[in-house]
Amino acid sequence: MTNTTNNIVISHLCKRYGEKDILKEVSFEAKQGRITAFLGPNGAGKSSTLRILLGLDLCSTGTATFGGRKYVTFDTPLKVVGAAFDGIGGTPSRRVRTHLNIIAQSNSIPFRRVSEVLEKVGLSEKSKARLGTLSLGEGQRLGLAAALLGDPQYLVLDEPTNGLDPTGIRWFRKFIRQQSDMGKTVLLSSHLLSEVEAVADDVVIINHGKIIATGELQHVMKNLESLEDVFFSLTEGGA
Numbered sequence: 275m276t277n278t279t280n281n282i283v284i285s286h287l288c289k290r291y292g293e294k295d296i297l298k299e300v301s302f303e304a305k306q307g308r309i310t311a312f313l314g315p316n317g318a319g320k321s322s323t324l325r326i327l328l329g330l331d332l333c334s335t336g337t338a339t340f341g342g343r344k345y346v347t348f349d350t351p352l353k354v355v356g357a358a359f360d361g362i363g364g365t366p367s368r369r370v371r372t373h374l375n376i377i378a379q380s381n382s383i384p385f386r387r388v389s390e391v392l393e394k395v396g397l398s399e400k401s402k403a404r405l406g407t408l409s410l411g412e413g414q415r416l417g418l419a420a421a422l423l424g425d426p427q428y429l430v431l432d433e434p435t436n437g438l439d440p441t442g443i444r445w446f447r448k449f450i451r452q453q454s455d456m457g458k459t460v461l462l463s464s465h466l467l468s469e470v471e472a473v474a475d476d477v478v479i480i481n482h483g484k485i486i487a488t489g490e491l492q493h494v495m496k497n498l499e500s501l502e503d504v505f506f507s508l509t510e511g512g513a
């Protein structure tokens with residue numbers, strides 16, 4: 275039997291900005307030990323959903339939980355949920371290690387974890403670099419390092435491959451698979467369809483604030499040549 279204790283559950287989320295409904299009864303699950311890709315064209319509602327999940331925004335109705343609990347109920351959230359979202363933050367003149375030390379300290383995470391996660395993401399040599407000097411790909415790796423600091427059960431990653439070169443993308447795929455093999459629950463948003471095809475177990479497709487397809491990657495792709503075909507046919511080409 276599948277253990278559903280450590281699933282991310284999004285249930286009937288609705289969100290309205292002014293007169294516009296931007297999330298309409300959004301429901302889906304990201305399961306433990308699996309990589310779930312949250313896909314949709316620009317403006318579909320991916321970031322809005324993830325922001326609500328991470329307690330950065332409020333919904334009109336509905337719930338978004340990690341193992342049955344809302345993000346805001348965790349005392350030291352980074353020990354439960356690792357999120358890479360909206361860039362790396364921090365002042366450009368701050369050094370990489372200092373940046374991670376500050377995040378670690380805020381969640382009572384031992385400083386030794388900083389060296390460990392820098393090594394995990396291949397950034398050890400950049401530990402003294404200033405944030406403002408990092409490349410886009412290095413910034414993505416640093417975001418991932420910050421997400422991993424608390425060795426969390428859940429990883430929520432917004433466009434994680436954006437800015438990675440082919441070697442970086444290959445590294446990311448292997449890395450994220452290791453995380454899910456360890457039993458982590460991984461939810462990543464993307465509009466890089468080819469990337470998702472290579473890495474996801476499950477897909478959730480959103481368009482105009484509505485979920486239009488969910489399921490195992492192979493199932494959603496059934497009878498179609500690639501996820502790109504599915505995506506374009508379901509969203510009428512609006513990537």
Ligand SMILES: Nc1ncnc2c1ncn2[C@@H]1O[C@H](COP(=O)(O)OP(=O)(O)OP(=O)(O)O)[C@@H](O)[C@H]1O
Pocket residue numbers: 291296314315316317318319320321322323465
């Ligand atoms: N603060 C806001 N006020 C008004 N409308 C907003 C606000 N934030 C988002 N929206 C609108 O909500 C809709 C969903 O936006 P959202 O950022 O969630 O989409 P997305 O799928 O993440 O897109 P992208 O791939 O471009 O990041 C869009 O139409 C957007 O214009």
